[in-house]
Amino acid sequence: MEDYGREQHYYADSKKRRERHYYVDSKRRRERLRRRRRLEIFSKAVATICVFIVSWMIIEMGMTVYDAVTDKSIPTFSTSMAGNSTTLDGVEIEGETTVERIRFMAGLDERAQAIFEHYDEYPQDLLDMLARNVDMLDFVEGYPEKNGNVYADSVGEVEKGKIPLLLQWDERWGYGEYGDGILAVCGCGPTALSMVVSGLTGDASVTPYVVAEYADDNGYYVQGTGSKWSLISEGCQNFGVAAEELPLSQNVVYDALEAGRPIICSVRPGDFTTTGHFIVLVGVEDGKIRVNDSNSRERSQKLWDYQTLERQIDNLWAFSVR
Numbered sequence: 001m002e003d004y005g006r007e008q009h010y011y012a013d014s015k016k017r018r019e020r021h022y023y024v025d026s027k028r029r030r031e032r033l034r035r036r037r038r039l040e041i042f043s044k045a046v047a048t049i050c051v052f053i054v055s056w057m058i059i060e061m062g063m064t065v066y067d068a069v070t071d072k073s074i075p076t077f078s079t080s081m082a083g084n085s086t087t088l089d090g091v092e093i094e095g096e097t098t099v100e101r102i103r104f105m106a107g108l109d110e111r112a113q114a115i116f117e118h119y120d121e122y123p124q125d126l127l128d129m130l131a132r133n134v135d136m137l138d139f140v141e142g143y144p145e146k147n148g149n150v151y152a153d154s155v156g157e158v159e160k161g162k163i164p165l166l167l168q169w170d171e172r173w174g175y176g177e178y179g180d181g182i183l184a185v186c187g188c189g190p191t192a193l194s195m196v197v198s199g200l201t202g203d204a205s206v207t208p209y210v211v212a213e214y215a216d217d218n219g220y221y222v223q224g225t226g227s228k229w230s231l232i233s234e235g236c237q238n239f240g241v242a243a244e245e246l247p248l249s250q251n252v253v254y255d256a257l258e259a260g261r262p263i264i265c266s267v268r269p270g271d272f273t274t275t276g277h278f279i280v281l282v283g284v285e286d287g288k289i290r291v292n293d294s295n296s297r298e299r300s301q302k303l304w305d306y307q308t309l310e311r312q313i314d315n316l317w318a319f320s321v322r
Contacts, residue, residue, distance in 0.1 A: 160202030189227030191294035270312035
């Protein structure tokens with residue numbers, strides 16, 4: 001009987017241990033299952049968020065491209081070396097980078113030396129322009145003291161019917177703010193329109209800075225990009241002139257210029273820019289086209305074959321008085 005009682009007791013203890021072991025194992029399995037489910041839910045949530053973020057980025061990129069095509073927002077500054085003055089005191093400027101070229105200039109000119117010694121006080125875009133155009137030495141040297149100031153409310157004497165050459169880095173207005181920079185750097189759109197308006201109407205008060213203020217106030221500037229094409233095609237009406245978008249045709253271009261209608265062109269990288277730029281076609285001489293380039297005296301002093309210009313033009317508008 002004692003042996004039977006011990007067996008019964010052993011059996012009962014074993015059964016309890018098995019039940020406890022089963023219960024613990026079941027509890028552990030349930031806990032692992034809950035953790036796995038939570039991990040799956042978390043993973044799905046993370047995946048959903050990632051898909052949403054990627055989709056949003058794709059939509060934003062698509063809208064940027066759409067704006068570039070439909071709203072015509074393109075860069076307005078030119079830092080091209082082609083056609084700019086790259087010699088100082090008869091010496092060709094050497095160097096592959098901006099800092100190398102300005103260091104080279106500093107050995108030739110006291111103004112460049114002063115700029116180089118205070119290199120960090122100047123916007124990089126402005127230094128890049130100087131490295132490719134030594135005509136800007138005086139302007140760049142004066143930047144720390146004159147930044148933000150505008151010194152003229154007139155472009156000077158103008159002859160109605162003759163389009164004047166205006167430079168975006170002219171000290172009279174080039175230090176003025178425009179968009180997220182200064183007019184000297186990103187103001188080729190307002191400067192091109194100022195040339196056309198003052199020349200066609202004879203109104204010398206429509207300076208590049210006046211046009212830039214109007215563009216800023218009316219949403220014609222895109223931060224980090226530049227002036228919209230619509231400043232040229234629509235904003236011009238505020239200043240008493242009308243624009244007509246033209247097809248890219250030699251006969252059409254020559255007919256407009258010979259009729260006294262200047263043409264503003266948006267150009268892609270090439271002879272005039274490494275990014276995007278506005279130039280003004282002002283007339284025909286000896287079968288070639290004269291260009292007013294707000295960023296270069298040298299390019300404005302030469303005559304251009306139509307074929308050379310055609311392959312660089314993105315869009316163009318002819319102007320007349322309203």
